[in-house]
Amino acid sequence: MxxxxxxxxxxxxxxxxxxxxxxxxxxxxxxxxxxxxxxxxxxxxxxxxxxxxxxxxxxxxxxxxxxRRPARLATDAVLRELVLTGLRQRWSPQQIAAWLRIEFPGRKEMQVSHETIYQAIYLQTRGNLRAELTRQVALRSGRAARRHRSQAAGAIRSQRPWLGLNISQRPAEAADRAVPGHWEGDLLEGTRRGGGNSAIATLVERTTRFVILVALPGGKLSEHVATQLAHAMAWLPQRLRASLTWDQGTEMAAHHQFSIATGCPVYFCDPHHPWQRGSNENTNGLLRQYFPKGRFDFTTIDQAGLDHVADELNTRPRMTLGWANLSSPGFGGELVSWFSGVR
CATH class of the missing domain: 1.10.10 (Arc Repressor Mutant, subunit A)
Structure with a gap:
């Protein structure tokens, strides 16, 4: 140099x-x-x-x-361990920084910015957290270097008019997220030994961002998907099964079967509009930290394992919820008793 x-x-x-x-x-x-x-x-x-x-x-x-000043996360053992604990739970640096501000109000020595955490992960000279974490845990994206701007991505679906109700017919209350019980769903696909794809279903409640992961041991056949989804939502009271928004994949061809079993109508996004299920798209992105794209076989994990992953997501502090989660005191009222106590 x-x-x-x-x-x-x-x-x-x-x-x-x-x-x-x-x-x-x-x-x-x-x-x-x-x-x-x-x-x-x-x-x-x-x-x-x-x-x-x-x-x-x-x-x-x-x-x-x-x-030349030493990095805080290299010299403060207590703060370093708190940050490492959050990263091991797959929290993002932004979630960790927000949690520290809430947990230690007025104590600047116990707070750190998310940028400092990123530097400690990516730059060995600024704290070197990566040495104590696997890349998959430390970096949600799995990248070894920072990318300056994100790239838009979304599933491309062809038009299937036989699928039924369009999202424009969904109740207006679903759009503003004020009333709980409206869900978004999709498949998360993986590999399979011997060829083909394995998959799970992901469900996200729009108001609370509560996540349910559904095993699909029988594959993506629409009748099997409808049965598994109905079973996964059976524990919810009817008022929390107000609607389900899906993309236009053939796995939901049997949506009428699901609606009859649950009383929950299904609405379908417009073609090439993944942002109409924005909460679900975001959640599927988070799940790729647990299930790397193109490298994970979903036949190797059972429903209990998926429930454990869902619990980790549901107890994370979320920026969209004011850094609260479903275990936060007073959050969600009656909804908490169902989402955190019934299951």
């Missing part, structure tokens, strides 16, 4: 810029790469300021002085 610019080199850059020399001319004179000089000058001239060598040298000293 090239050494940092010296005070004399910054003086030469200042003289060159004052004389109207180009970046490449100054770089040749210093024996530096043009990109090095360009970055140095851009820190100041991009804001309309004149390049001042003494100010630039002082700013460089301050930057590197800050960089």
């Amino acid at each position: 090239a050494e940092r610019l010296s005070a004399l080199e910054r003086e030469r850059i200042g003289l060159g810029r004052a004389a109207g020399e180009s970046i490449r001319q100054i770089a040749r004179c210093l024996g530096r790469a043009p990109s090095t000089v360009s970055r140095e000058v851009a820190r100041y001239e991009r804001y309309g300021q004149r390049y001042l060598p003494s100010a630039a040298d002082w700013a460089s000293w301050l930057r590197h002085r800050r960089a």
